[in-house]
Amino acid sequence: MPTLLVIKASLFGDDGQSSQLANAFTSRWRExxxxxxxxxxxxxxxxxxxxxxxxxxxxxxEATERSPTQQASLAMSDTLIAELKQADAVAVALPMYNFTVPSTFKSWMDHVARAGVTFRYTEAGPKGLLETGPLYVFCARGGRYQGTENDTQTRLIEMFFGMLGFAEIHFTYAEGLALGEQAAAEAVGEARERIALLPLSVREGSQ
Known part of the structure:
Protein backbone atom coordinates (compact mmCIF):
# COMPACT_ATOMS: atom_id res chain seq x y z
CA MET A 1 0.00 0.00 0.00
CA PRO A 2 1.72 3.23 -1.12
CA THR A 3 2.01 6.13 1.28
CA LEU A 4 2.09 9.84 0.49
CA LEU A 5 3.63 12.17 3.07
CA VAL A 6 2.31 15.74 2.84
CA ILE A 7 4.29 18.44 4.64
CA LYS A 8 2.54 21.80 4.99
CA ALA A 9 4.50 24.90 5.96
CA SER A 10 1.99 27.72 5.51
CA LEU A 11 1.26 29.82 8.59
CA PHE A 12 -2.36 29.87 7.43
CA GLY A 13 -2.86 26.11 7.41
CA ASP A 14 -5.25 24.90 4.74
CA ASP A 15 -6.19 28.49 3.93
CA GLY A 16 -2.70 29.04 2.51
CA GLN A 17 -2.31 28.92 -1.26
CA SER A 18 0.54 26.41 -1.09
CA SER A 19 -1.59 24.12 1.10
CA GLN A 20 -4.50 24.37 -1.33
CA LEU A 21 -2.24 23.38 -4.21
CA ALA A 22 -0.89 20.46 -2.20
CA ASN A 23 -4.46 19.44 -1.36
CA ALA A 24 -5.37 19.48 -5.05
CA PHE A 25 -2.40 17.24 -5.77
CA THR A 26 -3.34 14.94 -2.89
CA SER A 27 -6.84 14.51 -4.30
CA ARG A 28 -5.38 13.50 -7.64
CA TRP A 29 -2.91 11.15 -5.92
CA ARG A 30 -5.76 9.46 -4.03
CA GLU A 31 -7.57 8.84 -7.31
CA GLU A 62 25.05 7.01 24.08
CA ALA A 63 21.50 6.15 25.05
CA THR A 64 22.37 5.86 28.73
CA GLU A 65 23.98 9.30 28.73
CA ARG A 66 21.07 11.29 27.28
CA SER A 67 19.14 13.70 29.44
CA PRO A 68 15.31 13.59 29.40
CA THR A 69 15.34 16.67 27.16
CA GLN A 70 17.75 15.01 24.75
CA GLN A 71 15.67 11.84 24.74
CA ALA A 72 12.58 13.87 23.81
CA SER A 73 14.44 15.67 21.00
CA LEU A 74 15.74 12.38 19.63
CA ALA A 75 12.29 10.82 19.74
CA MET A 76 10.84 13.73 17.80
CA SER A 77 13.62 13.54 15.19
CA ASP A 78 13.15 9.78 14.90
CA THR A 79 9.41 10.26 14.33
CA LEU A 80 9.99 12.74 11.51
CA ILE A 81 12.56 10.47 9.88
CA ALA A 82 10.25 7.46 10.24
CA GLU A 83 7.57 9.39 8.34
CA LEU A 84 10.05 10.04 5.53
CA LYS A 85 11.12 6.41 5.45
CA GLN A 86 7.52 5.26 5.32
CA ALA A 87 6.66 7.60 2.43
CA ASP A 88 6.63 6.30 -1.13
CA ALA A 89 6.11 9.87 -2.36
CA VAL A 90 6.42 13.24 -0.62
CA ALA A 91 4.52 16.49 -1.25
CA VAL A 92 5.66 19.80 0.26
CA ALA A 93 3.43 22.88 0.46
CA LEU A 94 5.98 25.68 0.52
CA PRO A 95 5.19 29.39 0.75
CA MET A 96 7.99 31.96 0.44
CA TYR A 97 8.50 34.17 3.48
CA ASN A 98 11.11 36.91 3.23
CA PHE A 99 12.90 35.28 0.30
CA THR A 100 13.28 31.88 1.96
CA VAL A 101 11.44 28.91 3.43
CA PRO A 102 9.29 29.31 6.56
CA SER A 103 11.24 28.91 9.80
CA THR A 104 8.97 26.02 10.75
CA PHE A 105 10.07 24.14 7.64
CA LYS A 106 13.72 24.94 8.34
CA SER A 107 13.26 23.38 11.78
CA TRP A 108 11.85 20.27 10.11
CA MET A 109 14.87 20.13 7.82
CA ASP A 110 17.26 20.47 10.75
CA HIS A 111 15.62 17.59 12.61
CA VAL A 112 15.65 15.13 9.70
CA ALA A 113 19.20 15.87 8.48
CA ARG A 114 21.16 13.45 10.66
CA ALA A 115 24.60 12.25 9.62
CA GLY A 116 24.76 8.49 9.65
CA VAL A 117 20.96 8.21 9.66
CA THR A 118 19.54 10.07 6.65
CA PHE A 119 22.83 10.87 4.93
CA ARG A 120 26.54 10.26 5.27
CA TYR A 121 29.59 12.32 4.42
CA THR A 122 31.88 11.16 1.61
CA GLU A 123 34.85 12.68 -0.19
CA ALA A 124 32.48 13.49 -3.04
CA GLY A 125 30.03 15.22 -0.70
CA PRO A 126 26.96 14.09 1.26
CA LYS A 127 25.26 10.88 0.11
CA GLY A 128 21.64 10.09 0.92
CA LEU A 129 20.76 7.04 2.95
CA LEU A 130 17.00 7.04 2.38
CA GLU A 131 15.17 4.89 -0.15
CA THR A 132 13.09 7.57 -1.80
CA GLY A 133 10.32 8.06 -4.29
CA PRO A 134 9.35 11.30 -6.05
CA LEU A 135 9.15 14.68 -4.33
CA TYR A 136 6.48 17.20 -5.34
CA VAL A 137 6.95 20.81 -4.21
CA PHE A 138 4.17 23.42 -4.43
CA CYS A 139 5.59 26.92 -4.16
CA ALA A 140 3.30 29.90 -3.48
CA ARG A 141 4.83 33.38 -3.71
CA GLY A 142 3.60 36.94 -3.54
CA GLY A 143 6.10 38.14 -6.16
CA ARG A 144 7.71 36.51 -9.18
CA TYR A 145 11.05 34.89 -8.47
CA GLN A 146 11.29 31.70 -10.51
CA GLY A 147 14.46 31.69 -12.60
CA THR A 148 15.95 34.74 -10.86
CA GLU A 149 18.75 35.07 -8.31
CA ASN A 150 16.09 35.83 -5.69
CA ASP A 151 14.66 32.33 -5.96
CA THR A 152 16.55 30.96 -2.98
CA GLN A 153 14.03 28.19 -2.36
CA THR A 154 14.41 26.04 -5.44
CA ARG A 155 18.13 25.42 -5.12
CA LEU A 156 17.83 24.91 -1.36
CA ILE A 157 15.17 22.23 -1.84
CA GLU A 158 17.20 20.53 -4.56
CA MET A 159 20.34 20.50 -2.42
CA PHE A 160 18.68 19.44 0.81
CA PHE A 161 16.48 16.66 -0.51
CA GLY A 162 19.23 15.58 -2.90
CA MET A 163 21.43 15.13 0.16
CA LEU A 164 18.84 12.75 1.61
CA GLY A 165 18.68 10.74 -1.61
CA PHE A 166 15.78 12.26 -3.56
CA ALA A 167 16.57 12.15 -7.27
CA GLU A 168 13.12 12.95 -8.73
CA ILE A 169 11.82 16.40 -7.79
CA HIS A 170 8.87 18.19 -9.40
CA PHE A 171 8.25 21.90 -8.73
CA THR A 172 4.93 23.66 -9.26
CA TYR A 173 4.95 27.45 -8.86
CA ALA A 174 2.13 29.92 -8.21
CA GLU A 175 3.73 33.37 -8.32
CA GLY A 176 2.54 36.96 -8.30
CA LEU A 177 -0.14 36.22 -5.72
CA ALA A 178 0.24 39.70 -4.19
CA LEU A 179 0.02 41.50 -7.53
CA GLY A 180 -3.74 41.84 -7.66
CA GLU A 181 -6.75 39.53 -7.80
CA GLN A 182 -6.49 38.85 -11.52
CA ALA A 183 -2.79 38.00 -11.37
CA ALA A 184 -3.36 35.74 -8.38
CA ALA A 185 -6.29 33.95 -10.01
CA GLU A 186 -4.31 33.37 -13.19
CA ALA A 187 -1.28 32.07 -11.26
CA VAL A 188 -3.35 29.64 -9.21
CA GLY A 189 -5.26 28.49 -12.27
CA GLU A 190 -2.04 27.80 -14.18
CA ALA A 191 -0.59 25.94 -11.19
CA ARG A 192 -3.66 23.75 -10.95
CA GLU A 193 -3.38 22.97 -14.66
CA ARG A 194 0.22 21.88 -14.12
CA ILE A 195 -0.83 19.73 -11.15
CA ALA A 196 -3.25 17.90 -13.44
CA LEU A 197 -0.32 17.04 -15.72
CA LEU A 198 2.24 16.01 -13.11
CA PRO A 199 3.55 12.46 -13.56
CA LEU A 200 2.36 10.36 -10.64
CA SER A 201 4.66 7.68 -9.33
CA VAL A 202 5.77 6.15 -6.05
CA ARG A 203 8.87 4.48 -4.72
CA GLU A 204 9.74 1.37 -6.68
CA GLY A 205 8.22 -1.78 -5.22
CA SER A 206 5.61 0.02 -3.11
CA GLN A 207 2.54 -0.66 -5.26
Whole structure:
Protein backbone atom coordinates (compact mmCIF):
# COMPACT_ATOMS: atom_id res chain seq x y z
CA MET A 1 0.00 0.00 0.00
CA PRO A 2 1.72 3.23 -1.12
CA THR A 3 2.01 6.13 1.28
CA LEU A 4 2.09 9.84 0.49
CA LEU A 5 3.63 12.17 3.07
CA VAL A 6 2.31 15.74 2.84
CA ILE A 7 4.29 18.44 4.64
CA LYS A 8 2.54 21.80 4.99
CA ALA A 9 4.50 24.90 5.96
CA SER A 10 1.99 27.72 5.51
CA LEU A 11 1.26 29.82 8.59
CA PHE A 12 -2.36 29.87 7.43
CA GLY A 13 -2.86 26.11 7.41
CA ASP A 14 -5.25 24.90 4.74
CA ASP A 15 -6.19 28.49 3.93
CA GLY A 16 -2.70 29.04 2.51
CA GLN A 17 -2.31 28.92 -1.26
CA SER A 18 0.54 26.41 -1.09
CA SER A 19 -1.59 24.12 1.10
CA GLN A 20 -4.50 24.37 -1.33
CA LEU A 21 -2.24 23.38 -4.21
CA ALA A 22 -0.89 20.46 -2.20
CA ASN A 23 -4.46 19.44 -1.36
CA ALA A 24 -5.37 19.48 -5.05
CA PHE A 25 -2.40 17.24 -5.77
CA THR A 26 -3.34 14.94 -2.89
CA SER A 27 -6.84 14.51 -4.30
CA ARG A 28 -5.38 13.50 -7.64
CA TRP A 29 -2.91 11.15 -5.92
CA ARG A 30 -5.76 9.46 -4.03
CA GLU A 31 -7.57 8.84 -7.31
CA UNK A 32 -4.44 7.24 -8.75
CA UNK A 33 -3.78 5.17 -5.62
CA UNK A 34 -7.21 4.51 -4.04
CA UNK A 35 -5.72 1.94 -1.67
CA UNK A 36 -2.92 4.25 -0.55
CA UNK A 37 -2.67 6.24 2.64
CA UNK A 38 -1.84 9.90 3.22
CA UNK A 39 0.19 11.15 6.17
CA UNK A 40 0.07 14.88 6.89
CA UNK A 41 2.63 16.88 8.86
CA UNK A 42 1.20 20.39 9.37
CA UNK A 43 4.03 22.55 10.71
CA UNK A 44 1.70 25.44 11.54
CA UNK A 45 -0.70 23.34 13.59
CA UNK A 46 2.14 21.40 15.22
CA UNK A 47 5.32 23.53 15.01
CA UNK A 48 8.70 22.03 15.78
CA UNK A 49 11.21 23.66 18.12
CA UNK A 50 14.41 25.05 16.72
CA UNK A 51 17.36 22.71 16.88
CA UNK A 52 19.62 23.29 19.89
CA UNK A 53 23.17 22.38 20.79
CA UNK A 54 21.80 20.13 23.53
CA UNK A 55 19.65 18.24 21.04
CA UNK A 56 22.58 17.74 18.64
CA UNK A 57 24.73 16.47 21.50
CA UNK A 58 21.94 14.06 22.37
CA UNK A 59 21.82 12.71 18.83
CA UNK A 60 25.48 11.75 19.19
CA UNK A 61 25.44 10.54 22.80
CA GLU A 62 25.05 7.01 24.08
CA ALA A 63 21.50 6.15 25.05
CA THR A 64 22.37 5.86 28.73
CA GLU A 65 23.98 9.30 28.73
CA ARG A 66 21.07 11.29 27.28
CA SER A 67 19.14 13.70 29.44
CA PRO A 68 15.31 13.59 29.40
CA THR A 69 15.34 16.67 27.16
CA GLN A 70 17.75 15.01 24.75
CA GLN A 71 15.67 11.84 24.74
CA ALA A 72 12.58 13.87 23.81
CA SER A 73 14.44 15.67 21.00
CA LEU A 74 15.74 12.38 19.63
CA ALA A 75 12.29 10.82 19.74
CA MET A 76 10.84 13.73 17.80
CA SER A 77 13.62 13.54 15.19
CA ASP A 78 13.15 9.78 14.90
CA THR A 79 9.41 10.26 14.33
CA LEU A 80 9.99 12.74 11.51
CA ILE A 81 12.56 10.47 9.88
CA ALA A 82 10.25 7.46 10.24
CA GLU A 83 7.57 9.39 8.34
CA LEU A 84 10.05 10.04 5.53
CA LYS A 85 11.12 6.41 5.45
CA GLN A 86 7.52 5.26 5.32
CA ALA A 87 6.66 7.60 2.43
CA ASP A 88 6.63 6.30 -1.13
CA ALA A 89 6.11 9.87 -2.36
CA VAL A 90 6.42 13.24 -0.62
CA ALA A 91 4.52 16.49 -1.25
CA VAL A 92 5.66 19.80 0.26
CA ALA A 93 3.43 22.88 0.46
CA LEU A 94 5.98 25.68 0.52
CA PRO A 95 5.19 29.39 0.75
CA MET A 96 7.99 31.96 0.44
CA TYR A 97 8.50 34.17 3.48
CA ASN A 98 11.11 36.91 3.23
CA PHE A 99 12.90 35.28 0.30
CA THR A 100 13.28 31.88 1.96
CA VAL A 101 11.44 28.91 3.43
CA PRO A 102 9.29 29.31 6.56
CA SER A 103 11.24 28.91 9.80
CA THR A 104 8.97 26.02 10.75
CA PHE A 105 10.07 24.14 7.64
CA LYS A 106 13.72 24.94 8.34
CA SER A 107 13.26 23.38 11.78
CA TRP A 108 11.85 20.27 10.11
CA MET A 109 14.87 20.13 7.82
CA ASP A 110 17.26 20.47 10.75
CA HIS A 111 15.62 17.59 12.61
CA VAL A 112 15.65 15.13 9.70
CA ALA A 113 19.20 15.87 8.48
CA ARG A 114 21.16 13.45 10.66
CA ALA A 115 24.60 12.25 9.62
CA GLY A 116 24.76 8.49 9.65
CA VAL A 117 20.96 8.21 9.66
CA THR A 118 19.54 10.07 6.65
CA PHE A 119 22.83 10.87 4.93
CA ARG A 120 26.54 10.26 5.27
CA TYR A 121 29.59 12.32 4.42
CA THR A 122 31.88 11.16 1.61
CA GLU A 123 34.85 12.68 -0.19
CA ALA A 124 32.48 13.49 -3.04
CA GLY A 125 30.03 15.22 -0.70
CA PRO A 126 26.96 14.09 1.26
CA LYS A 127 25.26 10.88 0.11
CA GLY A 128 21.64 10.09 0.92
CA LEU A 129 20.76 7.04 2.95
CA LEU A 130 17.00 7.04 2.38
CA GLU A 131 15.17 4.89 -0.15
CA THR A 132 13.09 7.57 -1.80
CA GLY A 133 10.32 8.06 -4.29
CA PRO A 134 9.35 11.30 -6.05
CA LEU A 135 9.15 14.68 -4.33
CA TYR A 136 6.48 17.20 -5.34
CA VAL A 137 6.95 20.81 -4.21
CA PHE A 138 4.17 23.42 -4.43
CA CYS A 139 5.59 26.92 -4.16
CA ALA A 140 3.30 29.90 -3.48
CA ARG A 141 4.83 33.38 -3.71
CA GLY A 142 3.60 36.94 -3.54
CA GLY A 143 6.10 38.14 -6.16
CA ARG A 144 7.71 36.51 -9.18
CA TYR A 145 11.05 34.89 -8.47
CA GLN A 146 11.29 31.70 -10.51
CA GLY A 147 14.46 31.69 -12.60
CA THR A 148 15.95 34.74 -10.86
CA GLU A 149 18.75 35.07 -8.31
CA ASN A 150 16.09 35.83 -5.69
CA ASP A 151 14.66 32.33 -5.96
CA THR A 152 16.55 30.96 -2.98
CA GLN A 153 14.03 28.19 -2.36
CA THR A 154 14.41 26.04 -5.44
CA ARG A 155 18.13 25.42 -5.12
CA LEU A 156 17.83 24.91 -1.36
CA ILE A 157 15.17 22.23 -1.84
CA GLU A 158 17.20 20.53 -4.56
CA MET A 159 20.34 20.50 -2.42
CA PHE A 160 18.68 19.44 0.81
CA PHE A 161 16.48 16.66 -0.51
CA GLY A 162 19.23 15.58 -2.90
CA MET A 163 21.43 15.13 0.16
CA LEU A 164 18.84 12.75 1.61
CA GLY A 165 18.68 10.74 -1.61
CA PHE A 166 15.78 12.26 -3.56
CA ALA A 167 16.57 12.15 -7.27
CA GLU A 168 13.12 12.95 -8.73
CA ILE A 169 11.82 16.40 -7.79
CA HIS A 170 8.87 18.19 -9.40
CA PHE A 171 8.25 21.90 -8.73
CA THR A 172 4.93 23.66 -9.26
CA TYR A 173 4.95 27.45 -8.86
CA ALA A 174 2.13 29.92 -8.21
CA GLU A 175 3.73 33.37 -8.32
CA GLY A 176 2.54 36.96 -8.30
CA LEU A 177 -0.14 36.22 -5.72
CA ALA A 178 0.24 39.70 -4.19
CA LEU A 179 0.02 41.50 -7.53
CA GLY A 180 -3.74 41.84 -7.66
CA GLU A 181 -6.75 39.53 -7.80
CA GLN A 182 -6.49 38.85 -11.52
CA ALA A 183 -2.79 38.00 -11.37
CA ALA A 184 -3.36 35.74 -8.38
CA ALA A 185 -6.29 33.95 -10.01
CA GLU A 186 -4.31 33.37 -13.19
CA ALA A 187 -1.28 32.07 -11.26
CA VAL A 188 -3.35 29.64 -9.21
CA GLY A 189 -5.26 28.49 -12.27
CA GLU A 190 -2.04 27.80 -14.18
CA ALA A 191 -0.59 25.94 -11.19
CA ARG A 192 -3.66 23.75 -10.95
CA GLU A 193 -3.38 22.97 -14.66
CA ARG A 194 0.22 21.88 -14.12
CA ILE A 195 -0.83 19.73 -11.15
CA ALA A 196 -3.25 17.90 -13.44
CA LEU A 197 -0.32 17.04 -15.72
CA LEU A 198 2.24 16.01 -13.11
CA PRO A 199 3.55 12.46 -13.56
CA LEU A 200 2.36 10.36 -10.64
CA SER A 201 4.66 7.68 -9.33
CA VAL A 202 5.77 6.15 -6.05
CA ARG A 203 8.87 4.48 -4.72
CA GLU A 204 9.74 1.37 -6.68
CA GLY A 205 8.22 -1.78 -5.22
CA SER A 206 5.61 0.02 -3.11
CA GLN A 207 2.54 -0.66 -5.26
Missing amino acids: QYPNGQVLCRDLAADPLPHLTAEAVAGFQA
